[in-house]
Amino acid sequence: MTTTEAAPEIRSSIFSPEHEVLRASARAFIERELAPHADEWEEAGDFPDWVFERAGAQGFLGLSYPEEYGGQGGDYLSSLVLKEEMARCGSGSVGMALAVQSDMATPPILKYGTEEQKQRYLVPAIKGTRIACLAITEPEAGSDVANVQTTAVRDGSEWVINGRKIFITNGCRAHFCTLVARTDRGSIDDAVGPEGVKASSINPRKPSGYQGFSLFLVDTDTPGWQVAKRLKKLGMHASDTAEIVIEDCRVPANALLGEEGKGFYQIMWELQGERLAGAAGSVSGAQLMFDRALEYAKERHAFGKPIGANQAISHRLAEMATEIEAARQLVYDAAWRLTKGEYPVKEISMAKLYGGLVACRVANHAMQVFGGASYLMDVPIQRAWRDARLIRIGGGADEIMREIIAKTSGL
Ligand SMILES: Cc1cc2nc3c(=O)[nH]c(=O)nc-3n(C[C@H](O)[C@H](O)[C@H](O)COP(=O)(O)OP(=O)(O)OC[C@H]3O[C@@H](n4cnc5c(N)ncnc54)[C@H](O)[C@@H]3O)c2cc1C
Structure with missing residues (x-):
């Protein structure tokens, strides 16, 4: 919804005066630079990549990331302030695309990535010069993440990835993808998972549900990576949502993000x-x-x-x-x-x-x-x-x- 008029201030004791200063600057940016285009972008079914760069230049893609990687060094509440203000943009699509960049595809890089991966992916993502997507969902694995079928098989100094991902936000325009793939089909584990839920209690067919998945950082210009379709949706029209086919996509050994076999956690x-x-x-x-x-x-x-x-x-x-x-x-x-x-x-x-x-x-x-x-x-x-x-x-x-x-x- 487009709105440029003043709305009641959102007040809560969890926010400091610094958070409120941030709120004012985020609101001004969103109302000045994004909201005026919301209708046009929704009508066109897309929005330009400069949105990422402008948001990055304002520091809005790295509010709670450390300064050494170009972030603002703020706490989680800083990014919460931005989420609240982003609704004023009038296009849920833009808010969702930026959130995929800063809150979904990149937090695992900060938490699990090597220094080299942080420099190569996190720093430009915070700047908004490289766009990210996150690929978990597959045609047969949505709620049931443990049913992911995309495989990554080690071949010498490379991983060979094969599979299909669906509903991937930013998938058409992304420069890189944080990808979930299966790296081991063998292990049996019925340990209590990260949400305190046993794998077998959600999916009795697959007691091995939590082991054998890994995360990868894949450049989307790697041969074998293909955007098969841009999906038409009920809403969020300006956001791109892709179906991706991955065929014999070879990535280097250091594309593995974090520890092998810990991808589900x-x-x-x-x-x-x-x-x-x-x-x-x-x-x-x-x-x-x-x-x-x-x-x-x-x-x-x-x-x-x-x-x-x-x-x-x-x-x-x-x-x-x-x-x-x-x-x-x-x-x-x-x-x-x-x-x-x-x-x-x-x-x-x-x-x-x-x-x-x-x-x-x-x-x-x-x-x-x-x-x-x-x-x-x-x-x-x-x-x-x-x-x-x-x-x-x-x-x-x-x-x-x-x-x-x-x-x-x-x-
Ligand atoms: C616009 C859009 C953008 C998206 N962006 C991304 C993205 O960027 N990256 C990504 O990886 N994914 C993305 N997704 C995928 C999204 O996260 C999945 O659609 C979601 O997790 C549900 O999976 P599913 O569609 O396969 O539904 P299913 O898993 O097939 O579920 C269908 C229905 O059955 C219910 N159900 C399933 N299991 C149970 C159970 N055990 N008990 C009770 N009910 C159950 C579900 O709750 C749901 O109501 C996006 C989806 C959309 C529509």
Whole structure:
């Protein structure tokens, strides 16, 4: 949703005055440089690569990365501030693409990468001069990550990768990819996984689920790497989503990211940041939809009075405001725990589950408040409604979040 007008300040004790300074500068950048193009980009079904470079030049792709790699050296809350402000861009696609760059594809490089990998991939990704994608999902492995079939087989000083990835955000334009592949089919392991869930309890067919996966950093101009298709989607039209075919793609031994055989644990760690970023974006998107609906409910008259004067509508708006605030506090609690060094899998799963449900409920109610106008393509509420639906599926669907919450509660 495009909005350049002032909205209520988001205040919480978790943010310092420095975070608020960052918020003001992020908001100014987003409203000045991105929001004016949102409609045009959604219409075109794409946005230009300079967005990454400008965001990088502002420091927004490395807010919580160390200064030695070109980051801003801030804490996790700094990147949370950006996630909240990004909703003002009016294009969920741009926020998602930038989040893939800074919160999904690159955190494993900082955590597990060698110095050489950090210089080659992380530093230009923070600058925005090299675009990244993250490839986990496959046609037969979405929720069931342990069913990944893409293989990486060692051949002398190289790895040979074969497989197929689907739904890969930034996949058409990326210069490199953080890829999950199977490096060992043999080992049997029913250890408790990184989310406190046994592999066999999620997938009884495959007790070996957690071992034998590794992460790789693959340059997308490597022979054998091919974007097979740009996928057409319900929403997030300006974001590119690729199907990728990988055939005898040879990468050097040092393309391995982190320890061989630990890829499943590493990607589950990555998913926590991805889920919290998604939850934060959903809540701030819901807030903007609410603000728009509230304003419309005061302005739009029917039967001689503002539609918001009807209790059916005012109570609905009251409920929306309450749910948004509850979802926001779940996000803040999980983010606070992360900054304190905890690994709050249950709280992150709750924030993503509830944030997604609230975003979709609010979008639905906002459509209703706008009546027929909501159904017009040049009124931004329909775009927000379409875009919001993704969070309940991508990065771990609602059902998977419930499963994790149940298992980490001892069920
Ligand atoms: C626009 C978009 C962008 C994306 N970007 C990326 C990306 O950049 N990189 C990437 O790797 N992936 C990406 N994804 C993939 C996304 O993460 C997956 O779609 C998601 O994890 C769900 O997997 P699936 O689509 O295979 O659904 P499935 O796993 O087939 O699930 C289908 C349904 O069954 C439910 N289900 C599955 N297992 C269970 C169970 N045990 N109990 C109860 N219910 C269950 C699911 O919750 C879901 O509702 C993207 C997806 C979309 C749509």
